[in-house]
Amino acid sequence: MPKHHSKKVTASYDFVVIGSGPAGEGAAMMLAKRGQKVAIVEANPRLGGNCTHRGTIPSKALRHSVNRLIEYNASPLFKKDQVPRRLSFKEILHHSETVIRKQVNLRSSFYVRNDVSVIHGSASFLDKNHLQVKKHDGSIECIQMKNVVIATGSRPYRPADVDFAHPRIYDSDTVLTLQHDPRSIIIVGAGVIGCEYASIFRGLGVKVDLVNNRERLLSFLDSEFSDAISYHLRNNGVIIRHGEEYKTIEGRDDGVILTTTSGKRMYADCLLFANGRSGNIERLNIEAIGLEANHRGQLEVDPNYRTNVDNVYAVGDIIGYPSLASAAYDQGRIAATAMLEGTCETKLISDIPTGIYTIPEISSVGATEEQLTADNVPYEVGRAQFKHLARAQIADSDVGSLKLIFHRDTLEILGIHCFGERASEIIHIGQAIMEQKNGGNNINYFINTTFNYPTMAEAYRVAALNGMNRLAPKN
Structure with a gap:
């Protein structure tokens, strides 16, 4: 039985x-279309979550702007201008802000x-x-509800020994507020986010140290x-530095000094810490309902995304992979x-495509x-x-390749890997056939x-023919 509360309930929802x-959004839209009375609670003043405001949308919009700049400077059509164009980080942020505004307007209209x-x-x-x-x-x-879905997402992991209040030390959220035009940057963490931002900053002509x-x-x-x-x-x-752990990160008035456990010292105008993410769980008071998160602030769920509390479900980054x-x-x-x-027969597909928006981009399934x-x-x-x-x-975009991996006996497609411009779009053609x-x-x-x-x-045709030509005779 729910515990009685003296606070007056202002609204009730299914x-x-x-x-x-x-x-x-996925949960709310499905429930609303099935005739349920639904409310969505958003901690930020604008809808869209971290994906729209601090993650996927702004970083991919930044990447797009930088890539167009690189293409312009490399294009033989504009070589006669001689002097390469330059843009500051602050300038390319304008495009991402426009995209975010459009996304917020669109997503807000769904709820209305x-x-x-x-x-x-x-x-x-x-x-x-x-x-x-x-x-x-x-x-x-x-507010009162019969059921609740926790979809609070994640935020950049912030170790206690890094001073994120320092004006030259950023994470992947706060880097979007960067106002000065750095000549150099140290990026700690060479996962997807670290590699994407390494591409973005290097495309702007910034010297980059990527610590992996x-x-x-x-x-x-x-x-x-x-x-x-x-x-x-x-x-x-x-500059990629593999097998390195930071020992200390010291913010100064004019930059940042990073010392590694191996004894190296690096200096740059600013530092981006992009090593892991944590679930946004702290404010939810989950202890009141008997839930417990792991050390990364993530919740455990069953195959239907139900937690160990019967009317509480959790989806998205708050449950971790993928x-x-x-x-x-x-x-x-x-x-x-x-x-x-009570249950859902549909499950996530087993082979989820990965899109990494570096320059050039990578996608695989x-x-x-x-x-x-x-x-x-x-x-x-x-x-x-x-290049072939x-x-x-025609597009002067000849960097990259497509690789098809297939079973030599059944010819079943086992894996598809693509590197180059539009890789994340190209991958879906093969994915569709792979799923069939x-x-x-x-x-x-x-x-x-x-x-x-x-x-x-x-x-795909070129790769398929290339692969079939490699098959050795069976006897």
């Missing part, structure tokens, strides 16, 4: 969703059209059926593509269905060569180099299909 990022109540404020549990919401004007509202505590970049990738991004970052002037906006939206929809029907070799799976590889494609030559293996589709699809010419999609 479902309350805490957080308006992709996960929360679907009659979802939007409450701006910080939510905390009183018991499993009551939430207290502290609004921005200081007022407090108590592992032995290679993005070690979850197929090693060929991990090597490719390492080569291109280094080729563009990024921590992708695309997957989070699906998780929200799956959880909503499970709450209404399925198995790597290393995984298949370790599992003793007989496979073959087909490759297409972008007419469309890439039970329908009989295999690598022959790409050989027997007529592609538009010239297109980047033609890389």
Whole structure:
């Protein structure tokens, strides 16, 4: 039985969703379309969550602007201008702010059209059926609900020995407020976020030191593509320091000094700490309902995204892997269905595509060569180099390649890996066929299909033919 509270309940709902990022939006929209009375509580003044305001959208908008600048300066059409164009970080932020504004307007309209109540404020549990919401004007509202979805997302991990209050030390949220034009930057953490920002800052002509505590970049990738991004970052002037841990980070008036445990000292105008993320759990008072988070502020859930409290579900970054906006939206929809029907037969697809928006970008889905070799799976590889494609030559975008990994006996597609401009778009063609293996589709699809010419999609036909030509005779 819910504990009695003296606070007056101001509104009651069938479902309350805490957080308006992709996960929360997916859950709220599905529930509203099924005729439920739904409220969404958002701690920030604007809807969209971290994805829209501090993560995916702004960083990808920044990357787009920098990439266009690089293309302009490299284009033979504009070489006659001689002097390369330059843009400051502050200047390219304008484009991301425009995109964010459009996204907020769009996402806000979804809630209006679907009659979802939007409450701006910080939510905390009183018991499993009551939430207290502290609004921005200081007022407090108590709302009642039958069920609740926690979709509060994550934030950059901040170790206690790093002074993030210093004006030259940033994380991946606060870097979006950078006002000065740095000549050099140290990036601590060479995961997806660290590598993306290394590309962005180097594209602006900033000297970059990328400190990686592992032995290679993005070690979850197929090693060929991990090597490719390492080569291109280094080729563009990024200094990559593998196997290094920071010992101290000292902020000064004119810059930052980082000392590694191996004794190295690095100096730069500013530092970006991008080493991990933590779930936004502290303000929720989950102890009041008997929930406990792990050391990263994440909650454990069952296959239907239910926590160990029967009417409380959790989706998105707050539950950890895969921590992708695309997957989070699906998780929200799956959880909503499970709450209404007791369970949901639909699950996240097993092979979730990865998009890494470095310059050039990387995308992959399925198995790597290393995984298949370790599992003793007989496979073959087909490759297409972008420099051989007419469309890439026309666009002067010839850096990159597509790799298809397929079973040498069944010809089933086992993995697809792409490096180069528009890789995250190109990957979906192969992903669609890969998911149709039970329908009989295999690598022959790409050989027997007529592609538009010239297109980047033609890389699939080239790679498929290349791979089939590699097959050795069976006897």
